[in-house]
Amino acid sequence: MRSDRIDTPSGVVLVAQQPAIDELEAQATAQELESVVQYSSPSRRRERLAWRRLVRVYLGKEPQIEYLSSGAPIILNSPYKYISVSHSRTHVAVMLSSTPCGVDIESMERDFGRVASRYVSDQEQGLCREEWWPAALWCAKEALYKMAQREGISLRDDIRVCSWDGEHSTLCAELFTGQQVELALKTLQGQMLVYTL
Secondary structure, three states: OOEEEEEEOOEEEEEEEOOOHHHHHHHOOHHHHHOOOOOOOHHHHHHHHHHHHHHHHHHOOOOOEEEOOOOOEEEOOOOOOEEEEEEOOOEEEEEEEOOOOOEEEEEOOOOOOOOHHHOOOHHHHOOOOOOOHHHHHHHHHHHHHHHHOOOOOOOOOOEEEEEEEOOOOEEEEEEOOOOEEEEEEEEEOOEEEEEEO
């Protein structure tokens, strides 16, 4: 499974195309197979096996993964305690970090325009006029939602993108707590990728 690697100030982001479910199951460890027994959906099994394999290959050992009460995974046997995972229909993205983090990946072909009013404010819409901007905002807010690890956060009301730096492909956002977070935006393998810095 070939992956792209992006180094961040506190960790790394890994992006790969998801292999076929048969290949993933054939190469999975017993622990990885155990982690998908509750899923009957082949696509859910594929997503989970893909990100676990990506982490195992990168770390060079099988990670000990536990889940917080929020449902967020953490790694016990790695210098990267925090992990954030995202899937598109064809790709998987994993962020490993020594600090709380978030990543989101979506196909550049997905149309976010129809639902943008549910998560984009007028001020956010005015920051950029590119046709991919609704996808970037969706990914940014999803990444921040994952980083916050708190249920019930409104993407429209509790997470606000304040600025866009097109030269450096970075966004600045503010969480409902007042915390300012910088995010990076990249297009990679036909995917929109946004992750916390």
